[in-house]
Amino acid sequence: xxxxxxxxxxxxxxxxxxxxxxxxxxxxxxxxxxxxxxxxxxxxxxxxxxxxxxxxxxxxxxxxxxxxxxxxxxxxxxxxxxxxxxxxxxxxxxxxxxxxxxxxxxxxxxxxxxxxxxxxxxxxxxxxxxxxxxxxxxxxxxxxxxxxxxxxxxxxxxxxxxxxxxxxxxxxxxxxxxxxxxxxxxxxxxxxxxxxxxxxxxxxxxxxxxxxxxxxxxxxxxxxxxxxxxxxxxxxxxxxxxxxxxxxxxxxxxxxxxxxxxxxxxxxxxxxxxxxxxxxxxxxxxxxxxxxxxxxxxxxxxxxxxxxxxxxxxxxxxxxxxxxxxxxxxxxxxxxxxxxxxxxxxxxxxxxxxxxxxxxxxxxx
Amino acid sequence: xxxxxxxxxxxxxxxxxxxxxxxxxxxxxxxxxxxxxxxxxxxxxxxxxxxxxxxxxxxxxxxxxxxxxxxxxxxxxxxxxxxxxxxxxxxxxxxxxxxxxxxxxxxxxxxxxxxxxxxxxxxxxxxxxxxxxxxxxxxxxxxxxxxxxxxxxxxxxxxxxxxxxxxxxxxxxxxxxxxxxxxxxxxxxxxxxxxxxxxxxxxxxxxxxxxxxxxxxxxxxxxxxxxxxxxxxxxxxxxxxxxxxxxxxxxxxxxxxxxxxxxxxxxxxxxxxxxxxxxxxxxxxxxxxxxxxxxxxxxxxxxxxxxxxxxxxxxxxxxxxxxxxxxxxxxxxxxxxxxxxxxxxxxxxxxxxxxxxxxxxxxxxxxxxxxxxxxxxxxxxxxxxxxxxxxxxxxxxxxxxxxxxxxxxxxxxxxxxxxxxxxxxxxxxxxxxxxxxxxxxxxxxxxxxxxxxxxxxxxxxxxxxxxxxxxxxxxxxxxxxxxxxxxxxxxxxxxxxxxxxxxxx
Ligand SMILES: Nc1ncnc2c1ncn2[C@@H]1O[C@H](COP(=O)(O)OP(=O)(O)OP(=O)(O)O)[C@@H](O)[C@H]1O
Ligand SMILES: [Mg+2]
Numbered sequence: 121x122x123x124x125x126x127x128x129x130x131x132x133x134x135x136x137x138x139x140x141x142x143x144x145x146x147x148x149x150x151x152x153x154x155x156x157x158x159x160x161x162x163x164x165x166x167x168x169x170x171x172x173x174x175x176x177x178x179x180x181x182x183x184x185x186x187x188x189x190x191x192x193x194x195x196x197x198x199x200x201x202x203x204x205x206x207x208x209x210x211x212x213x214x215x216x217x218x219x220x221x222x223x224x225x226x227x228x229x230x231x232x233x234x235x236x237x238x239x240x241x242x243x244x245x246x247x248x249x250x251x252x253x254x255x256x257x258x259x260x261x262x263x264x265x266x267x268x269x270x271x272x273x274x275x276x277x278x279x280x281x282x283x284x285x286x287x288x289x290x291x292x293x294x295x296x297x298x299x300x301x302x303x304x305x306x307x308x309x310x311x312x313x314x315x316x317x318x319x320x321x322x323x324x325x326x327x328x329x330x331x332x333x334x335x336x337x338x339x340x341x342x343x344x345x346x347x348x349x350x351x352x353x354x355x356x357x358x359x360x361x362x363x364x365x366x367x368x369x370x371x372x373x374x375x376x377x378x379x380x381x382x383x384x385x386x387x388x389x390x391x392x393x394x395x396x397x398x399x400x401x402x403x404x405x406x407x408x409x410x411x412x413x414x415x416x417x418x419x420x421x422x423x424x425x426x427x428x429x430x431x432x433x434x435x436x437x438x439x440x441x442x443x444x445x446x447x448x449x450x451x452x453x454x455x456x457x458x459x460x461x462x463x464x465x466x467x468x469x470x471x472x473x474x475x476x477x478x479x480x481x482x483x484x485x
Numbered sequence: 486x487x488x489x490x491x492x493x494x495x496x497x498x499x500x501x502x503x504x505x506x507x508x509x510x511x512x513x514x515x516x517x518x519x520x521x522x523x524x525x526x527x528x529x530x531x532x533x534x535x536x537x538x539x540x541x542x543x544x545x546x547x548x549x550x551x552x553x554x555x556x557x558x559x560x561x562x563x564x565x566x567x568x569x570x571x572x573x574x575x576x577x578x579x580x581x582x583x584x585x586x587x588x589x590x591x592x593x594x595x596x597x598x599x600x601x602x603x604x605x606x607x608x609x610x611x612x613x614x615x616x617x618x619x620x621x622x623x624x625x626x627x628x629x630x631x632x633x634x635x636x637x638x639x640x641x642x643x644x645x646x647x648x649x650x651x652x653x654x655x656x657x658x659x660x661x662x663x664x665x666x667x668x669x670x671x672x673x674x675x676x677x678x679x680x681x682x683x684x685x686x687x688x689x690x691x692x693x694x695x696x697x698x699x700x701x702x703x704x705x706x707x708x709x710x711x712x713x714x715x716x717x718x719x720x721x722x723x724x725x726x727x728x729x730x731x732x733x734x735x736x737x738x739x740x741x742x743x744x745x746x747x748x749x750x751x752x753x754x755x756x757x758x759x760x761x762x763x764x765x766x767x768x769x770x771x772x773x774x775x776x777x778x779x780x781x782x783x784x785x786x787x788x789x790x791x792x793x794x795x796x797x798x799x800x801x802x803x804x805x806x807x808x809x810x811x812x813x814x815x816x817x818x819x820x821x822x823x824x825x826x827x828x829x830x831x832x833x834x835x836x837x838x839x840x841x842x843x844x845x846x847x848x849x850x851x852x853x854x855x856x857x858x859x860x861x862x863x864x865x866x867x868x869x870x871x872x873x874x875x876x877x878x879x880x881x882x883x884x885x886x887x888x889x890x891x892x893x894x895x896x897x898x899x900x901x902x903x904x905x906x907x908x909x910x911x912x913x914x915x916x917x918x919x920x921x922x923x924x925x926x927x928x929x930x931x932x933x934x935x936x937x938x939x940x941x942x943x944x945x946x947x948x949x950x951x952x953x954x955x956x957x958x959x960x961x962x963x964x965x966x967x968x969x970x971x972x973x974x975x976x977x978x979x980x981x982x983x984x985x986x987x988x989x990x
Contacts, residue, residue, distance in 0.1 A: 335857050336848050343845060346834040352793060353823065353831045354846035355814035 134459045135406070135416065138452035142444045149443065155436055163434055168427030171310035180422035181415075182318040182379045183393075187400025188418050189328055190372035192409035194259075195401075196332065197345040197365045203248060203263025204373040205397030206270030211241035212377030213274050213295070216388035217283050219381075220296040229302040234378060241374020242367045244270065249366030253359040259366065267397070278390070287389065294389025304382035315383035324372070325411040341365060376400070402449050408456070421445065488551030490515040490648055490679040491536065491567075496545035498531055500888060502880030505531040506542065507703040513648075513696075515550075518670055518680045520690040523700030523723050524920040525892025526878040529683045530572070532700070533650050536681075537569040538562040549648075568646030570637040572653045572891060572918070582628075583608060583621035586640045604643075611642050615676065617669055630779050631662035638669070649673065651682040653891075655689060656918050659778050659946045660981050667693045685892075685920050687716040699723055724922045739769040742804065743909045743940020744790065749799030751785050758782040758964045760789065763799070765959070765966070767909070767940040772931065774955030774972070775944045778984050782964035783944050784826075787911060790942070791823060792816050803909060818849050820908030824899055824915045826944070828891075832898045835887040839879065840868040842886050843901055850905050867904065875900030876923065892919040899927055903934055910934060913944045928954050948977040962986050 143161070150157040167173060187204055194201035201207075215237035224232060248262040278284045284293050306313040332338035344351040344361045352358045376396055377388075385392060403421055407413025428441035491513040498506040505528045513519045521529050534540040536547060538556040546553050549565045556562055562569070580588070587604045605621050612618045619635050628636065634654060641649055651670075655663045670680050670693055684690050690697060691711045699707040699722045707722050714722075746765040753759025760782050767773045777783060788794040789801060792813040801809045803819045823846070825831035834842055844853050844864050852863035868882045875896045879889055886894060895918055902910060912931065916924040931954055935941050945951050951958055952972045960968040960983045968983050 334859060334861070336854055336859050337857065339841075339844060339848050339859055342837075343834055346836055347830070349830050350832060350834060350845065352813065353791065353825060355812070355817040355849060357812055357814070 130459055130462075134455035135413075135448075135452055137455045137458075138448050139420070141451045141455075142447040145447050146440055146444045149440055150436065153436075155434075160431075160434055160436055163430055164427045167430040168423055172312055173426050175309055175312035175314055177419065177422045177426050178318060179315050179379065179383070180425060181418040182315050182321045183376055183396060184399060184403055184418035184421050185321050185325065185415055186372060186376045186379070187396040188403035188407060188414040189325060189411065190369050190376065191400040191404035192407070192411075192414055193328070193365060193369040193372060195345075195404055195409045197341055197361065199362065199365055199369070200260045200401075201245065201248075201263055201366065201369045201373070202260055202397060202401075203245060203266050203370070204376065204400050205395060206263070206267035207241040207244045207370045207373035208376035208396065209274060209392075209394055210244050210270045211237040211374030212381050212392065213278065213388045214240045215374075215378070216295045216298065216381055219298040219302045220387070223299060224301060226301045229299075230304055230382060233298070233302055233382065234375070237374040237378055237381075238371040239374070242371035245366045245370020245373065246363070249363040249370075252366070253363050278388070284389075292389045292391055294387045294391075297387045298381075302382070303386060304379075306383055313383075315379040317379040317383055321375075321379070322415075324375075325415060329411040373400075402445070406449055406452055420448070487515060488548075489513055490517075490550060491681070492548040492551075493532070493536065494546050494548065496532065496535060496542045496547075498528075498535060498540060498542045502884060502888075504703050506535070509545070509700075509703070509705050511698055511705060513679060513681055515679055516674055516677045517695040518674045518682070518693050520694035520697045521681060521683050521700060522685070522687070522690055522697060522719065525896065525918075525923055526890035527700040527723075527920075528703040528890075529700055530652055530890065533569065533652055533681070533683065536562070537567060537650055539569075563644050563646070566645060566647040567650065568641030568644055568648070569650040570634065570641060570652065570654060572656070580625060581621065582619055582623050582625060582636045582639070585625060585636060586621070586643050607643060608639060611639055615642065615669065615672055629662075630657050631659075631665065634658070634662075634666065635669075646678075648679045648681065651680065653683050653685070653918060655684055655686060657946070659984070660948055660977065661985070663689065685918070685924070687719050687921065690719070691716055720921050723920065739771075739938060741769045742802070743767050743769045743771075744942060745800075745802040746789070747800045747802070749789060749796045749801065751789055751794055751796050753785065753964075758785065760785050760796070760964045763964075763966060765942075767942050769908075769938045769940050770935055771957070772935050772941040772943055772955050774951040774958040775942065775961055776948065776951050776958055776980055776984050777961035779946060781961050783913070783961060785964070786961070787823070787826075787913060787944070790816075790911060791821070814849055817846060820906070822846075822902040822905075822907035822910045824902045824910070824912045826913035826917075828894055828898055833886045833894060836885055838885060839872070839877075839882040839889075839897065840865045842897065843868040843871060843882075845901075847901065847905060871897065871900035871904055876926065892923060895919050896923055896927075899930070903930055906937075907934070907939055909940045909942070911942045911944070914946060915943070916945075916947065916950060948980050952977065952980065960984055 147157040147161065150160055187208070190204050191201060215233045218236045219229070219233040222229070222232065244266060248259045248266055251257045251262055252259050276282070278293060280286050280293060284295050287294050304316045306316045332342060340351060340356045340361060343354065344356055344358060348358050377392065380393065381388065399421065403414055403417040406417035407415070424441050424445055428438050431438045431440065489512045491511070493509060493511040496506050496509040497504070509528070509532060511532070521532070523529050531540060535542045538559045538561045541557055547556050548554070549567070554561065554565050583601065583605055586608055608619070608621045617635050617638060619632065619639055625633060625636065638649070654666060658666060667689060670682070674680055694711055697709050697711065697719070698705050699719065701723060744765070744767040746763055749760055749763045751760045758781055763786070775783060775786070785794060789796055792808065792811060796809065800807055803816060803821060806819060808816050808819065829835065834845060844859065847853055848859060852867060853859055865882060871877070872879060872882060877889070877893050877897045877900065879893065889897065899915055915931065916927050919927065928950070931941060943951065943955055952975065955972050958970045958972050958975070958980065959966045960970070960980070962984065967986070970980065970983070
């Protein structure tokens, strides 16, 4: 009835339309604030496509991608893991502490740090999963609260004399730096270093896809997300599935800070980037919880953040990018629905045309 | 001659891969009961949804009492005096009948407050007038299916409907309730209201309807009156060919036990009747029928066998294996299959494709399961097979389950649960909502799996079905088995009496 390529193309229309719409809106806002929209957008694109920018975008997108996949895992089962933010900060903090306190050969050292991060993220999310399946507490509420608790724990422990120290010659308070054996080597592109962890993130995305589509567990996860009751009747233990999904989402969230920690900071301090939780959820929605879609969303998001840096120089408020990001998420949701309807109408036309030959096995007996 | 209450002209509706209605014309005279019948997927529900404004047709017009009415939402239909009772009830469980009736159309008194008194009085008045008594204060969750349906009908009347549409109203009722409903429908038409109803049960169509319209392959193919036709002729009009005759029964029950419950009691959840001290044995090659008014413990019984509820006392065995504490997936792996009573809630992923639905409940069996992996190619091939064998009318196995008509969804589920050599099959209302041809086919297949040595537990509200294919019938009442009957020696009347406890057998 339709080819695979057509189906993929139709899927692509929605985000393209959304981006176009958001760009149009941004241009309109620029215009009304008295700026020359054309030249501003031109400068933004020029800056955003320099090699240095592109490398920065890929690095940033790696972080976003992990957050997006963490969100997508939960969404697939209709779980809203609002706690990605707390899970990843706690995870990267403890990973930094443990990483700095041991000395191991390179590969082992990095592995240990990653395992610690995943375990802490998973454990923190498991708390929310546990009280959901035993007490019925919504994960939305519990993860929001756990975010606050995580902030408190880090604030307490990240102090000189506890698990942190004052950086020499600055106001920053940070954990002891991890020795080079615990660094994840990057690779050079155009004289800039791309995080080596980007490749790991990509592999995790592929793994997520295989898990969802090719394994029994993935099928049961998707089934539970579509109908918890029907899945239970089919033999899925719903409570266990909720718990496991939450733990997996948390383990993935635990990795969000790792590209930065292993690739450039090598320590956790007050200046460590935070607040990727909601970004992750937005990117998951943008990418329809599909590993490839999420990759696309992460790159777009990162590109917008990076290219917006030039706006200050041009005397334009940077918030316009935030507006654009919000517009994209909103319009992509609308656009997906529109495309779906167009698709239905198109198929109906196809049926109309094939009516006289009869539908195989269908209405014309 | 007065204008007909409803006239549909040239209605066409296309869905992806199917034409659900093709140039359909329908005339319904005022004050009559008009039956719409036809095979599964013939387009009946679609046509009714169009008349009720839930589905907008691609072509055609709707005339109410001779005036064309643009129908783009149920609100338009309600304004034009048309009401609909859906096949899957729409009342909200956690509200009372009164609250449900006024929901979306609250009568406001002074200062915008809801005038419950006025609404309550009106419900009682409507109930008295049409003799459809209902307690406005009853919680919907506590009502029997028959009473829920009354609540739906009252809701529709309350909104001022002069034309009532009922989509398969009798398929969920037990015989006594069916009689009651049919009497009520007669009373409504006697009062000058117009009733349009869909049914797969031809004898009831012949007793209540004034006129009958037959649909086949998305068109109306005949228009007739009960006096002019027999139920056999009707069936042939619907199917367009001769009906298959059910095979004669050959009993060869084996001695191996397929399913056994020993002194099982359950706690009961909410308004569900709990089981008290139930013993049940279903042997391989045997169909045991469970008769009972809905809500007497059937759901608990099914949940206990599936492992969704664990009993407070007693043991559950599949074959020789004690599975009292085993998870559902383990029971499934041991060969437990289930045709659920509520297909939308328990049997389907409506937003997934047919071949993904084929895997549901069988993700642990070959050919679909290969260790931790699933074999999508095998699942697809298998689905093609089921679609062909069970005569599921669909353009492809890539469509979503929600796109199939109710009866075709049921055929897919039955095909799925019978595939892959089950050892024990729980069939709850297996022919609910399927047309006469498919019904006969499902009965034949149930007999065939029985012959192949499957232990079948049949739970049904259709007494003819129970008597027709069971080897033994047990009657369940308030969570206990109160009688065992030989289907060869009992008629629907006696069975009906035993079910309500009128007969202490
Ligand atoms: N939302 C939908 N999307 C796609 N196809 C649909 C949709 N609804 C119905 N159809 C198709 O339209 C046809 C008619 O369906 P309809 O539900 O009207 O049948 P029906 O006569 O009520 O059958 P049944 O007796 O099984 O309830 C079927 O082939 C069905 O697959
Ligand atoms: Mg129908």
